[in-house]
Amino acid sequence: MDKQSSAAYMQHIRDLTANYPRFEDGRVNYTDERVCFVLNCVVASGDQVLLTKRSSEVIAYPELINGISGFIDNPNLSIKDIAYGELAEEIGISRQHIINMKLSQPFVQIDQQLDREWHVVAILVELASTVTPRLNWENKSAAWFNLKEVPKMKLMPGFAETVEAALAMRHL
Incomplete structure (x- = not known):
């Protein structure tokens, strides 16, 4: 997704979440919302991918393997800026480590068990070297894991599709 498409998508999110509750700082509070807008970063360096195992303290998908994800909840930031924030917050990766960042077109993943409709932007984050x-x-x-190991892992629901979408952007 190019910069213009990303800006248009952010406007779409602002419009669709206009009546959602907000936290005191103005971020969208998706806690009780069925439709949620999220990003999920696939952090790669060469043939390696950085994966996390979610804490038992998170509400959705505890103990499962995932990338770096977060809600697209700040209407004043771009999707890339939200992604930079999540990378710094969750795993301590700063902009200086990143050599390339590409955003997929949004896609929808339905989780009937949680009764959630996730509108996902997969983000390929490429680093010059592992950190x-x-x-x-x-x-x-x-x-860090070899990319060939990922299909064999117990991944968060929908994360295999996210990895596929992110890696498809690798050589574009």
Whole structure:
């Protein structure tokens, strides 16, 4: 998704979430909302991908393997800026580590068990080299894996599709 499409999508999100509750700082509060707008970063370096195991303290999908994800909840930021914030917050990766960031077109994933409709933007985040992640409370562990190992893992629902969407942008 190019910069213009990303800006248009953010306007779409602002319009659709206009009546959603807000936190005191103005961010969208998706807690009790069925339709949620999220991003999920696939962090790669060469043939390695950084995966996290979600903490037992998170509400959705505890103990499952995922990328770096977050709600698209700040109407004043771009999707890339929200992604930069999530990367710094969850695993301590700063902009200086990133050599490339590409956004997919949004796609929808339905989780009937949680009664959630996730509108996902997959984000390919490429690093020049692997870095040691610094975790926050959302993840209990993080490690680098060979891309060939990912299909064999117990992933968060929908994350395999996210990985596929992100890696498809690798050579564009």
